[in-house]
Amino acid sequence: EAQVTQNPRYLITVTGKKLTVTCSQNMNHEYMSWYRQDPGLGLRQIYYSMNVEVTDKGDVPEGYKVSRKEKRNFPLILESPSPNQTSLYFCASSTLGQPQHFGDGTRLSIL
Amino acid sequence: SQQGEEDPQALSIQEGENATMNCSYKTSINNLQWYRQNSGRGLVHLILIRSNEREKHSGRLRVTLDTSKKSSSLLITASRAADTASYFCATPRGDSSYKLIFGSGTRLLVRP
Numbered sequence: 395e396a397q398v399t400q401n402p403r404y405l406i407t408v409t410g411k412k413l414t415v416t417c418s419q420n421m422n423h424e425y426m427s428w429y430r431q432d433p434g435l436g437l438r439q440i441y442y443s444m445n446v447e448v449t450d451k452g453d454v455p456e457g458y459k460v461s462r463k464e465k466r467n468f469p470l471i472l473e474s475p476s477p478n479q480t481s482l483y484f485c486a487s488s489t490l491g492q493p494q495h496f497g498d499g500t501r502l503s504i505l
Numbered sequence: 506s507q508q509g510e511e512d513p514q515a516l517s518i519q520e521g522e523n524a525t526m527n528c529s530y531k532t533s534i535n536n537l538q539w540y541r542q543n544s545g546r547g548l549v550h551l552i553l554i555r556s557n558e559r560e561k562h563s564g565r566l567r568v569t570l571d572t573s574k575k576s577s578s579l580l581i582t583a584s585r586a587a588d589t590a591s592y593f594c595a596t597p598r599g600d601s602s603y604k605l606i607f608g609s610g611t612r613l614l615v616r617p
Contacts, residue, residue, distance in 0.1 A: 434609065436610060442604060444603065482545075493550035493553055496547035498547045
């Protein structure tokens with residue numbers, strides 16, 4: 395089954411404790427992206443990747459890092475999380491000209 | 506910045522009625538996409554309409570696109586309680602076919 399898998403689905407952590415949210419897709423898509431969703435603000439893009447070893451900033455990249463060492467994986471790294479990064483995060487993937495496939499989301503709470 | 510803006514922000518209808526949601530955007534596009542999000546879940550793609558299309562159907566869904574007015578509408582006919590969700594339009598950012606800008610969404614409640 396074609397899918398985008400995010401882990402963990404839920405995480406409560408404390409300020410400053412490094413965390414990684416993993417994202418994996420099994421559709422051989424070249425494009426992957428991370429979004430955060432906050433009430434009233436819709437989805438905002440954090441980082442995206444056009445292919446292996448090619449990443450770029452989206453609209454709200456501050457406080458986040460990404461890497462794309464393999465085509466299927468696109469982890470989101472919060473080196474020093476802060477409370478304003480409490481949000482619902484989505485990973486998505488697609489291929490040229492096609493709609494994006496989304497994961498089920500990761501709800502992060504940073505205390 | 507928001508490219509697509511949905512209207513209304515929230516809509517409550519009775520089961521069996523039709524639901525219409527609108528999306529306006531600012532710049533020229535080559536396609537517009539509609540997505541649905543059930544509460545707490547990921548977005549699911551519904552329909553992609555290209556700039557040279559005026560109308561597209563998929564089951565009970567009908568999407569129109571008016572490039573002269575930079576607007577699109579999503580019509581759900583004979584709505585069901587299971588249609589309760591948030592609906593988002595998304596447009597490509599610039600020349601990229603990959604990067605999308607999402608609107609804030611319309612929250613649809615279908616009452617049984």
